[in-house]
Amino acid sequence: MPKRDRKKPTDGELEILRVLWEKGPSTVREVHRCLITSRGTGYTTVLKLMQIMTDKGLLVRDTTVRPQVYRPVHSRGQTQRQLLGDLLDRVFSGSPGKLVLQALSEKDTTPAERRKIRELLDQLEREGTGDEPA
Numbered sequence: 001m002p003k004r005d006r007k008k009p010t011d012g013e014l015e016i017l018r019v020l021w022e023k024g025p026s027t028v029r030e031v032h033r034c035l036i037t038s039r040g041t042g043y044t045t046v047l048k049l050m051q052i053m054t055d056k057g058l059l060v061r062d063t064t065v066r067p068q069v070y071r072p073v074h075s076r077g078q079t080q081r082q083l084l085g086d087l088l089d090r091v092f093s094g095s096p097g098k099l100v101l102q103a104l105s106e107k108d109t110t111p112a113e114r115r116k117i118r119e120l121l122d123q124l125e126r127e128g129t130g131d132e133p134a
Helices: 011-023 028-039 043-056 076-091 096-106 111-127
Strands: 059-062 069-072
Touching: 011 028, 011 043, 011 069, 011 076, 028 043, 043 059, 043 069, 076 096
Parallel strands: none
Antiparallel strands: 059 069
16 A cells, blocks of 8 residues: 555645635635635635645645745645545555445435446456455
8 A cells, every 4th residue: 555645634725725626726815715705714814824735745836926826736636545545544444345334324325426336346346356355
């Protein structure tokens, strides 16, 4: 299993990342405009968080333009995989099956989601991963 040594974003940082993933590279003011309606977050709080995220390696800042523009270093999918891998290791002893069973028992799924889950399970069966259930 690959080592996950990247810095993990906090909940507040994830909200900023969501804005950047949806809008693309943005200024602090643009991110603030998106967050003020959902959280009422102040401009200086957003600015400070984005500076911290840059120091942590979560964001890259383009200093050649004014105002400065920020973009995420990692894609949404890369970040989701990192956080999911960490959750798997810490909470489910590395077992994807335990995580899926717990997730499916907690929340309702749509017919389309169940269909995709079945398709993925069928594909894994056809590929014959060779792993025995835990």
